[in-house]
Amino acid sequence: MIVSTKGRYALRVMVYLAQQPPGAYIPLKQVAEAEEISQKYLEAIMTILSKAGMVEAVHGKGGGYRLNRPPEGYTVGSILKLTEGSLAPVSCTAEGPAACSRSDCCPALPMWEKLDRMIDGFFESVTIRDLLTGT
Amino acid sequence: MIVSTKGRYALRVMVYLAQQPPGAYIPLKQVAEAEEISQKYLEAIMTILSKAGMVEAVHGKGGGYRLNRPPEGYTVGSILKLTEGSLAPVSCTAEGPAACSRSDCCPALPMWEKLDRMIDGFFESVTIRDLLTGT
DNA sequence: TATTTACCCAGTTATCCGGTAGGTAATATA
DNA sequence: TATATTACCTACCGGATAACTGGGTAAATA
Numbered sequence: 158m159i160v161s162t163k164g165r166y167a168l169r170v171m172v173y174l175a176q177q178p179p180g181a182y183i184p185l186k187q188v189a190e191a192e193e194i195s196q197k198y199l200e201a202i203m204t205i206l207s208k209a210g211m212v213e214a215v216h217g218k219g220g221g222y223r224l225n226r227p228p229e230g231y232t233v234g235s236i237l238k239l240t241e242g243s244l245a246p247v248s249c250t251a252e253g254p255a256a257c258s259r260s261d262c263c264p265a266l267p268m269w270e271k272l273d274r275m276i277d278g279f280f281e282s283v284t285i286r287d288l289l290t291g292t
Numbered sequence: 293m294i295v296s297t298k299g300r301y302a303l304r305v306m307v308y309l310a311q312q313p314p315g316a317y318i319p320l321k322q323v324a325e326a327e328e329i330s331q332k333y334l335e336a337i338m339t340i341l342s343k344a345g346m347v348e349a350v351h352g353k354g355g356g357y358r359l360n361r362p363p364e365g366y367t368v369g370s371i372l373k374l375t376e377g378s379l380a381p382v383s384c385t386a387e388g389p390a391a392c393s394r395s396d397c398c399p400a401l402p403m404w405e406k407l408d409r410m411i412d413g414f415f416e417s418v419t420i421r422d423l424l425t426g427t
Numbered sequence: 428t429a430t431t432t433a434c435c436c437a438g439t440t441a442t443c444c445g446g447t448a449g450g451t452a453a454t455a456t457a
Numbered sequence: 458t459a460t461a462t463t464a465c466c467t468a469c470c471g472g473a474t475a476a477c478t479g480g481g482t483a484a485a486t487a
Contacts, residue, residue, distance in 0.1 A: 159294045159381040161444065165400065172399045184463065193394070198446055204465065217454025218462045233403070246294040246381075246411075259328070264307045264423045265300065268368070272414060276381075279407060288399045296475065319432065333477055339434065352485025353431045 159276070164240040166194050167202050171236060171285050174212065175228040182213075182221035202240060209239050228289055234280030244280060246272050294411070299375040301329050302337050306371060306420050309347065310363040317348075317356035337375060344374050363424055369415030379415060381407055 169192050177183050185203055189196040203222060207214045211231065212222045224231075237244055245251030249266060250273045260266055286292075304327050312318050320338055324331040338357060342349045346366065347357045359366075372379055380386035384401060385408045395401055421427075 158383060158386070163445080165382065165384070168400050169398070182463095186463085195446060197448080200465075201446095207464085214464060215454080216452075216462085216464050217456095219455060220453090220463050222464090247300065248293060249300070251293070263304070264426070265303050267426060268418055268423065272411075275410070275414060276407075279410060283403055288403065291399070291402060298475080317432095321432085330477060332479080335434075336477095342433085349433060350485080351431085351433050351483075352487095354486065355432050355484090357433090 159244060159246055160237060160241060163202060164237045166192070166199065167206060167236050167240045168233060168285075168288065169194075170199070170202070170206075171211070171224070171231060172288050174222060174224050175285055175289055177223070180223065182215050182219065182223050184221035188222070205239055206236070211236065211239070228286035229284045231285040232281050233283040233285070233288070234277065236285075237280060244276055246276060294379060294381055295372060295376060298337060299372045301327070301334065302341060302371050302375045303368060303420075303423065304329075305334070305337070305341075306346070306359070306366060307423050309357060309359050310420055310424055312358070315358065317350050317354065317358050319356035323357070340374055341371070346371065346374070363421035364419045366420040367416050368418040368420070368423070369412065371420075372415060379411060381411060 170188055173188055173192055174183060185199060186196060188194070188203075189199045203212070203214070206212045207222070210225070213225045214220070214222050234244070243251045247269045249257055249260070249263070249269050257263065305323055308323055308327055309318060320334060321331060323329070323338075324334045338347070338349070341347045342357070345360070348360045349355070349357050369379070378386045382404045384392055384395070384398070384404050392398065
């Protein structure tokens with residue numbers, strides 16, 4: 158598994174927020190209920206997105222979360238990298254070069270690197286807008 | 293992580309066997325030492341490959357393992373699927389359709405399926421021969 | 428018969444995912 | 458001012474899985 162529930166939840170929340178009235182703040186409780194995600198678990202995810210400037214958060218009554226860019230301003234990759242940390246398909250490429258002592262003679266390393274670039278390119282080519290429209 | 297050490301070890305072993313004199317049986321001990329893999333752990337991996345007919349095994353003195361096809365006869369995908377079980381990047385596509393109750397309205401599902409096909413196509417397009425030659 | 432090999436089964440340890448519990452700080456409304 | 462509503466913070470927990478390890482048994486050759 159390259160993407161856990163954390164990342165998948167994050168994407169679904171971003172899509173949900175994109176579908177709300179422009180400018181409105183949506184409380185976490187509403188998002189959690191609509192998307193059937195554990196409220197407490199979602200808190201941690203939203204905090205990550207908020208700190209990274211992906212969403213705008215407002216405390217108190219009438220507060221909640223909202224997007225601060227148009228949906229096409231968010232790539233799927235940018236969101237997943239936040240919640241997942243790394244999207245590398247193998248630890249060989251995830252932990253930087255020379256993490257593996259055999260990296261200089263590993264016959265498979267070039268393949269892993271190629272796959273890594275392919276996956277990264279894929280995720281960077283899809284935006285929240287694309288998920289909305291089903292493109 | 294989509295591919296664990298198990299799958300990566302399996303690939304390295306296949307490449308190692310492909311580099312040995314044609315027809316020769318190589319004992320597991322030798323493979324483990326050359327590739328710096330735990331002998332006991334490698335046993336489990338070789339048994340999987342042997343049962344699936346990927347390698348030929350012979351007991352007793354002078355025995356060991358050898359390939360039974362030319363290197364281009366093994367796709368990376370066919371080996372990884374054996375040791376990893378599934379190469380799906382998300383559980384949404386790994387556990388078959390309708391594993392997730394939201395699959396009929398999930399805005400991200402088409403993307404996961406597309407990625408799934410892309411990764412599968414990638415692994416099926418690379419053979420042990422390619423790893424040998426560094427193509 | 429002894430040695431070399433593959434094969435089988437049952438632990439073990441550490442890590443991490445997914446989720447929970449209980450609080451504090453900020454904002455709005457009555 | 459008091460109260461309700463919201464985001465944010467720290468800590469914990471149970472189960473699953475990865476990556477081994479140990480102790481055997483069965484088959485083949487010298």
